[in-house]
Amino acid sequence: MAKQLIDQFATTLPADKRASVYQSTKATHEKRTKMLFDQFDDPNRLRAIAGGIKQHVIENLDTYLPAVEAKLRANGAQVHWAATAEAACAAVLKIMQARGATKLVKAKTMVSEEIELAHFLEKHGIEALETDLGEFIVQIDHDHPSHIVRPIIHKNRREIATSFEKHGLGAYNDDPQTITRRAREFLRQKYLQADVGLTGANFVSAESGRIVLVTNEGNSRFSLAAPKCHIALVGIEKLVPRDRDLGLLLNLLARSATAQQLTVYTEFIAGPKLAAQPDGPEEMHVIFVDNGRTEVLASECTEILRCIRCGACMNVCPVYRQVSGHAYRSVYPGPVGAVLSPLLAGKRFPELADLPKASSLCGACHEVCPVDIPIPDLLLRLRAKGKAEGAPRAAAGTPPMGAWALLATQPTAWKAALTGGKIINYLPTKLLPIPPLRAWEKERTLPEWRGGNFRRWMKERKKNAQGREPKTNG
Numbered sequence: 001m002a003k004q005l006i007d008q009f010a011t012t013l014p015a016d017k018r019a020s021v022y023q024s025t026k027a028t029h030e031k032r033t034k035m036l037f038d039q040f041d042d043p044n045r046l047r048a049i050a051g052g053i054k055q056h057v058i059e060n061l062d063t064y065l066p067a068v069e070a071k072l073r074a075n076g077a078q079v080h081w082a083a084t085a086e087a088a089c090a091a092v093l094k095i096m097q098a099r100g101a102t103k104l105v106k107a108k109t110m111v112s113e114e115i116e117l118a119h120f121l122e123k124h125g126i127e128a129l130e131t132d133l134g135e136f137i138v139q140i141d142h143d144h145p146s147h148i149v150r151p152i153i154h155k156n157r158r159e160i161a162t163s164f165e166k167h168g169l170g171a172y173n174d175d176p177q178t179i180t181r182r183a184r185e186f187l188r189q190k191y192l193q194a195d196v197g198l199t200g201a202n203f204v205s206a207e208s209g210r211i212v213l214v215t216n217e218g219n220s221r222f223s224l225a226a227p228k229c230h231i232a233l234v235g236i237e238k239l240v241p242r243d244r245d246l247g248l249l250l251n252l253l254a255r256s257a258t259a260q261q262l263t264v265y266t267e268f269i270a271g272p273k274l275a276a277q278p279d280g281p282e283e284m285h286v287i288f289v290d291n292g293r294t295e296v297l298a299s300e301c302t303e304i305l306r307c308i309r310c311g312a313c314m315n316v317c318p319v320y321r322q323v324s325g326h327a328y329r330s331v332y333p334g335p336v337g338a339v340l341s342p343l344l345a346g347k348r349f350p351e352l353a354d355l356p357k358a359s360s361l362c363g364a365c366h367e368v369c370p371v372d373i374p375i376p377d378l379l380l381r382l383r384a385k386g387k388a389e390g391a392p393r394a395a396a397g398t399p400p401m402g403a404w405a406l407l408a409t410q411p412t413a414w415k416a417a418l419t420g421g422k423i424i425n426y427l428p429t430k431l432l433p434i435p436p437l438r439a440w441e442k443e444r445t446l447p448e449w450r451g452g453n454f455r456r457w458m459k460e461r462k463k464n465a466q467g468r469e470p471k472t473n474g
């Protein structure tokens with residue numbers, strides 16, 4: 001994980017990585033927009049309805065969580081509650097140790113990344129293998145995901161082929177089909193050997209206790225085919241009130257995440273295998289994870305808990321496109337991460353307080369969010385929180401915005417600065433770069449100063465307009 005502040009990381013990102021993140025996010029965003037507006041009369045109304053459903057759930061978790069627990073138990077599942085990351089990891093370990101289990105296959109779950117489950121289990125002698133292709137590549141590379149839907153958005157096929165060769169998955173071959181076939185052959189054996197299959201949950205219906213999983217590779221289905229035990233790690237905000245709400249949310253999720261009408265594999269799991277069913281896990285555990293979510297619920301940014309992890313805000317964000325996911329120093333990158341990660345960090349909030357500042361506040365993230373989260377408003381609230389809590393100010397090299405603010409709020413000083421600023425254009429070049437802007441200028445070129453003429457231009461415009469006004473007879 002990157003150690004630098006987000007703007008410092010951005011200056012070190014290689015051009016090829018920036019290009020692959022930019023191209024991939026742009027293409028997905030364009031497809032998403034076309035698909036939504038071609039297929040629905042009023043997608044914005046659907047986003048508002050979806051946002052309302054999720055907001056209702058998070059404001060009534062005290063009702064819905066006991067309700068879903070009762071349903072899950074009635075369906076034959078065992079329910080556990082984990083207040084912290086440590087408690088969630090310990091719960092998984094306890095379930096595995098009780099069964100004498102040593103091998104776990106894992107479908108993609110953001111909560112498991114958040115609590116660093118794989119690392120914890122490995123320390124306790126348990127093999128925890130990622131089965132989503134992107135996550136698998138990240139795992140063998142000891143890397144971190146760079147996008148919540150496309151974990152390897154920052155890698156090209158040559159890098160992946162090199163990793164496969166290094167980890168004994170065949171001689172170098174960067175043909176995508178060969179890479180995929182090799183991963184498939186390797187993972188199929190692992191599915192058969194696993195004792196436990198672990199998944200997350202995209203949604204959980206409080207009405208029926210059904211857990212909903214979506215994948216495009218079918219790996220969650222494979223993870224539950226051979227193992228006799230299923231563990232689902234679920235953030236407490238993942239509930240929906242009724243099964244019928246899933247119709248809207250699944251439609252919006254697939255289109256927003258990958259520009260598909262529906263994700264290829266959509267599974268509804270109501271409980272462990274019934275006696276009459278031929279196969280499937282005989283034991284099912286659902287671990288509801290808090291890990292800071294109740295603090296988020298009590299914060300000034302409750303709305304972020306509506307998030308359904310589609311990644312659309314990343315795809316459209318001009319900052320994410322330039323810096324990539326690793327710059328956010330947390331599991332959740334992009335606009336959602338700039339809000340959620342500092343909040344989930346709790347007392348460590350000041351360490352991530354630079355993230356809410358990494359936004360132009362253009363509003364694109366809000367426009368695409370399928371659950372209508374007002375991300376720019378939340379970013380502003382977190383900027384205020386950072387200031388109030390004494391978070392570190394700007395990184396070295398940031399232009400002196402305090403001086404700018406002072407000038408911009410004093411009309412006379414502002415006028416004088418604009419007029420006097422022209423001097424920059426006549427300074428001998430050897431005196432440049434101007435000392436306070438030196439770091440800034442390493443990445444950019446100072447444009448020619450053309451300020452100071454706006455008032456004159458406005459005055460002339462007004463005079464001309466008056467001259468053109470029709471004469472009245474009165």
Ligand code: SF4
Pocket residue numbers: 256306307308309310311312313314335336365368369370371372373
């Ligand atoms: S904040 Fe909205 S757009 Fe971003 S990942 Fe979450 S649901 Fe998707």
